[in-house]
Amino acid sequence: MSENTVNISAPGAPRVHSRPLSRIGAMILRHVYLIRTSIPRLIELMYWPTMQMILWGFITRFLLTNSSYIAQAAGVLISAVLLWDVLFRGQLGFSLSFLEEVWSRNLGNLSVSPLRPSEFLVSLMVMSLLRTLIGVLPAAGLAIVFYEANLFALGLPLIGFFAILLMFGSAIGMMVCALILRAGQGAESVAWLAVFLIAPVSAIYYPVSILPEWLQIVAWSLPSAPVFEGMRAILIDGTPRFDLMAHALGLVMVYLSIGAGLFLHAFHVARRRGVLLQIGE
Amino acid sequence: MSNPIVEAWNLAKSFNGTPAVRDASFTVAPGQTVALLGANGAGKTTTISMLLGLILPSAGRVRVLGHDMVRHRYRALHRINLSSPYVDLPRRLTVEQNLLFFGRLYGVAAPKARLAELAHDLNLTGLLKQPGGQLSAGQKTRVSLAKALINKPELLLLDEPTASLDPDTADWMRGYLKTYRARSGCAILLASHNMMEVERLADQVLIMRHGRIVDRGAPGELIERYAHRNLEEVFLDIARGTEPGTAGQDVPAVAAR
Numbered sequence: 001m002s003e004n005t006v007n008i009s010a011p012g013a014p015r016v017h018s019r020p021l022s023r024i025g026a027m028i029l030r031h032v033y034l035i036r037t038s039i040p041r042l043i044e045l046m047y048w049p050t051m052q053m054i055l056w057g058f059i060t061r062f063l064l065t066n067s068s069y070i071a072q073a074a075g076v077l078i079s080a081v082l083l084w085d086v087l088f089r090g091q092l093g094f095s096l097s098f099l100e101e102v103w104s105r106n107l108g109n110l111s112v113s114p115l116r117p118s119e120f121l122v123s124l125m126v127m128s129l130l131r132t133l134i135g136v137l138p139a140a141g142l143a144i145v146f147y148e149a150n151l152f153a154l155g156l157p158l159i160g161f162f163a164i165l166l167m168f169g170s171a172i173g174m175m176v177c178a179l180i181l182r183a184g185q186g187a188e189s190v191a192w193l194a195v196f197l198i199a200p201v202s203a204i205y206y207p208v209s210i211l212p213e214w215l216q217i218v219a220w221s222l223p224s225a226p227v228f229e230g231m232r233a234i235l236i237d238g239t240p241r242f243d244l245m246a247h248a249l250g251l252v253m254v255y256l257s258i259g260a261g262l263f264l265h266a267f268h269v270a271r272r273r274g275v276l277l278q279i280g281e
Numbered sequence: 282m283s284n285p286i287v288e289a290w291n292l293a294k295s296f297n298g299t300p301a302v303r304d305a306s307f308t309v310a311p312g313q314t315v316a317l318l319g320a321n322g323a324g325k326t327t328t329i330s331m332l333l334g335l336i337l338p339s340a341g342r343v344r345v346l347g348h349d350m351v352r353h354r355y356r357a358l359h360r361i362n363l364s365s366p367y368v369d370l371p372r373r374l375t376v377e378q379n380l381l382f383f384g385r386l387y388g389v390a391a392p393k394a395r396l397a398e399l400a401h402d403l404n405l406t407g408l409l410k411q412p413g414g415q416l417s418a419g420q421k422t423r424v425s426l427a428k429a430l431i432n433k434p435e436l437l438l439l440d441e442p443t444a445s446l447d448p449d450t451a452d453w454m455r456g457y458l459k460t461y462r463a464r465s466g467c468a469i470l471l472a473s474h475n476m477m478e479v480e481r482l483a484d485q486v487l488i489m490r491h492g493r494i495v496d497r498g499a500p501g502e503l504i505e506r507y508a509h510r511n512l513e514e515v516f517l518d519i520a521r522g523t524e525p526g527t528a529g530q531d532v533p534a535v536a537a538r
Binding site for chain 1: 294296333335365369371373
């Protein structure tokens with residue numbers, strides 16, 4: 001290579017029309033490229049929900065003959081495990097999409113681009129949705145084939161449950177990402193652990209009423225418990241509980257606001273501390 | 282006279298009480314190449330980061346393309362770009378996917394056409410289908426430069442643009458940047474401790490030491506003022522804090538066996 005081989009295409013004024021939706025679209029495209037080119041990532045997304053469903057399917061079969069509670073509604077445990085996976089995968093999908101930028105040392109590039117932190121959050125939420133659908137839909141289909149347990153029997157309220165759990169997963173993901181921005185990449189293991197902190201009080205497989213009284217207060221302050229109670233109300237009593245849905249929806253909005261606030265604050269602090277270029281090293 | 286692309290007034294940044302940049306004031310005019318020259322830890326990368334709004338200054342103000350970069354950085358960021366060894370492009374994505382992604386992120390009107398231009402100009406055509414993680418250091422630098430030029434920036438910030446390149450590729454890169462600047466009219470601010478690079482590319486040099494701009498001028502002016510043969514000797518005088526004209530004379534003693 002030497003100077004006389006330099007080619008410069010005709011220069012001209014930049015023709016850039018940067019808009020929020022196009023920037024969010026670009027971020028989604030970047031993650032779609034990543035998932036599409038990585039078969040192990042794709043398999044990993046589907047593997048755990050499917051294994052969980054198979055395991056709980058056999059447990060259900062066993063309990064059907066030994067438990068009057070399960071005999072009331074055979075699909076209750078499998079529906080619970082699939083909805084729990086919506087929350088778990090939603091949170092993990094959000095956090096891992098953020099961590100992909102940290103691992104590839106791309107956060108600096110994004111931070112000097114026109115992408116605003118709020119648009120970054122929205123793109124991570126969309127990625128959380130896509131990753132969750134990739135993971136949970138095959139498992140839900142197989143549950144029908146293997147165990148005749150149909151999650152879609154929940155009907156229209158399923159859309160509400162799904163949306164609330166996904167948003168709650170994103171809210172927890174925002175808090176995890178805020179922690180990673182604050183404490184560095186060493187905190188990334190929290191992405192895998194965070195959601196299990198609320199599992200015992202989310203009333204996934206049992207009603208809130210069996211928890212000690214003080215833990216019931218904690219359970220009702222999380223959007224996940226009313227969702228699982230609402231699921232059981234439909235599958236066991238055949239009654240959609242819109243009061244529980246409204247309770248969960250109100251709470252999830254609060255958690256989303258807190259999560260977004262913490263993330264934006266952590267981003268601001270990272271700018272003050274000058275760590276955005278170095279994070280991931 | 283047209284407005285400066287960059288205006289920095291009394292910029293300062295401290296990390297946990299330790300000053301990294303102190304009282305830095307300078308401007309970059311349209312079409313000008315300004316080099317920040319200094320040893321490791323002199324404050325070059327911190328200064329560039331403050332220009333991008335990536336680091337909030339502890340004191341002082343910075344305007345880029347007329348916008349305050351602390352409060353309104355998003356009004357300017359689509360007209361700026363950066364290439365830095367501190368960041369990387371997603372390694373699993375191919376070169377083509379990376380450049381298309383950044384093209385869309387910056388809102389480039391015809392990203393595929395721009396990608397084709399850059400692939401031609403930077404000899405990337407044969408690399409477009411390769412994942413970023415499989416590229417050599419020289420190839421990565423060219424791809425990083427392509428990313429930095431994807432939006433035809435009016436201000437191009439380059440942090441150590443030839444740091445990991447072999448002499449031939451580094452020479453080609455300098456030639457490319459010089460020609461690009463001349464034809465596009467963009468302003469360039471580069472941080473470097475490669476004296477030859479700075480002498481060849483820069484119209485103005487800001488010499489930094491311990492976070493301060495301790496001297497400034499055109500490369501030729503500085504060499505003349507310090508009565509040296511080249512910028513490297515000027516830099517050594519300033520970096521070591523020796524008397525002007527004594528650089529190269531303070532060779533450390535080697536104990537005889």
